Amino acid sequence: MKRYFIQLYHITEQTRELSAIESGFSLIMLAIDEWNQLPGLLASESGINDKFKVWDEDYRFATDKDERIIPHLAHLAPKVHTITLCDIDVQGKENGISFFILPKSVILIDNNKMLIPLIERWAKRGILDNPIDMAFLLGLYILDNYQQRLERFENDLFQLEKDILKSPEVNHQNNILSYHQLIMSIRKSINMHQSVFEHMSDLSNSENKLEQDLRSTTTRIIGNIQNYHDQVENLRDAYQTAVQNNTNDIMKLLTIIATTLLPINLMTSFFGMNFMNLPLVDNPYGIIVFYIVSILLVILILSYFGKQKWLRFWHKVKE
The missing domain is CATH 1.20.58 (Methane Monooxygenase Hydroxylase; Chain G, domain 1)
Incomplete structure (x- = not known):
């Protein structure tokens, strides 16, 4: 477990307790094998003792690699919230990001040790002012990864379209089915994230630039997903037409x-x-x-x- 103290343009390792009037907030990074420390951390950071023991087992599923990651937001106690987001890597593999939002701290389950360099860049840029900003930035980070995955998906669609028009093959139909399942899976995930982002907006006292960016980015990606879905349907029609033309040529x-x-x-x-x-x-x-x-x-x-x-x-x- 590591503790960091974040202020505008600064992030340092925390060596002392923060005062109630001190600006900034704490970031607590937990490894996956340190999950058993979570109830105590939630109790000490929120000031509500013996309140979070039951949440240990309820949210342990987030660490199960075989379990499908479902984005969600839950209110554990007054001003204590848990959020799980579903990230996607270059190969299309899903990775969960679970964190807890408290008034003066964020408890983050860092599965792959890749988030802290990203958070350090955000802090040095001066865009991390409070715990809810951390939630908005993590949401934007995940949406950016989904957008990159969709751009690679678009390139694959263009190449498949060229191959179909050149010479339709049986494996092209299997590829179209795989792409259709992929785009439906991404759309389902983004729709669940949209619900989480709307609840995250309710946690913010006032609307800020990050919240606006998160909303607009979500809307844009949903529109892109619909466009890609239409392209997959058009590819299916193009494949059927190409097969029919090929049959007509044979006849x-x-x-x-x-x-x-x-x-x-x-x-x-x-x-x-x-x-x-x-x-x-x-x-x-x-x-x-x-x-x-x-x-x-x-x-x-x-x-x-x-x-x-x-x-x-x-x-x-x-x-």
Whole structure:
């Protein structure tokens, strides 16, 4: 466990208790294996003794790696609140950020030891003035990570669209389904965060710039998610259209082959009849005449199809 004292443009390790009139607030960083110290910390920091023993087991699920992280805000006691947010990393893995807001302190469960450098930058920039500012900044940090994930998601959609238009494959349909599930999962998470952010705004005595940024950023990301959802639906339609076009091309090819061979089949059937007097049957050059006529028929039929613009390669030859 580490304690820090945060004032405007300053953050230092705390070595003494803060007075009631002293500006700034305390930041207490707890490791995941120090969870058992939480009830005592809440009691000492809030001044309400023996009030938080029951909360230890109730909120221990936040440390369970196999449990789905659900963003939420709960009021534990007057001016004592717990908040859990769901962060997302580059690989799309969810990571929980749990912290407790008190009048003069913030207790933060730091799972990956990555938050303190970020908090130090916020403090030195002079944007950390009270515990609720910490909550707003953590919310903006999480939304920024979601936005970066959505931008990578957009690039994947563009590449998938190019591949589908070039040559639709079976795995493209699986990719579309995976992207649809991903965007729905992100939308669900952002909607739950929006509810948490609205409750966080109620904890602030007056509206500040960070609260406005959090609201506008949430609204913008929700709009982006809807746009990406529409893109996924358009990709699904594009895939179905591409598959249908590919099927039509195959049927067109088969029709051309069958139509081209039909006159030859008729000629073969004619000469295969069991009549004694058939033209060219006894002629030694009969088979050569048959081949020549067959080739001419194929050329005439393909030329006709080309002039009717039914053959793609014919247009390429013309160009």
